[in-house]
Amino acid sequence: MQPYVxxxxxxxxxxCLPQCNDSEAHNEIFNSKxxxxxxxxxxxxxxxxxxGDYSNRDIKLCIAAGYEFGLTTEPGFNTCNTDPFRLKRIxxxxxxxxxxxxxxxxxxxxxxxxxxxSRYLQRTNGIR
Numbered sequence: 001m002q003p004y005v006x007x008x009x010x011x012x013x014x015x016c017l018p019q020c021n022d023s024e025a026h027n028e029i030f031n032s033k034x035x036x037x038x039x040x041x042x043x044x045x046x047x048x049x050x051x052g053d054y055s056n057r058d059i060k061l062c063i064a065a066g067y068e069f070g071l072t073t074e075p076g077f078n079t080c081n082t083d084p085f086r087l088k089r090i091x092x093x094x095x096x097x098x099x100x101x102x103x104x105x106x107x108x109x110x111x112x113x114x115x116x117x118s119r120y121l122q123r124t125n126g127i128r
Contacts, residue, residue, distance in 0.1 A: 002042075007040070008047065011050055012028050012035070018054065025057065025061055029065050032044075033047075033066065033067065045068040047069070049071065054070065054085075070086065071087045071089055072087060073091075074086070075090065075091060077108060
């Protein structure tokens with residue numbers, strides 16, 4: 001799958017990082033990157049936090065380990081001002097079974113329409 005997939009880090013054993021002590025968190029973050037780079041010759045520059053859970057300590061460890069990006073499970077879009085260690089994502093799950101739906105979500109159209117509809121409903125409810 002390597003020619004088609006950009007593999008990155010997700011820690012070694014998928015713990016909830018904020019619940020780890022300092023040594024455990026350090027080992028999970030550093031060892032995962034090191035293993036993937038040495039064993040598979042990958043360039044690892046991103047980590048997806050297990051379960052989307054992370055703390056400021058974990059971000060500092062990621063920076064020290066040489067990561068450039070951290071992916072959360074927070075939904076939404078990123079801008080030029082988004083913290084690179086708090087990147088949001090658009091979820092694709094078992095309900096996203098239509099490629100056109102996935103493309104629409106990734107383009108941002110779904111979010112724009114939802115925001116416009118919400119504003120419209122707020123205005124019309126206020127008028128009544």
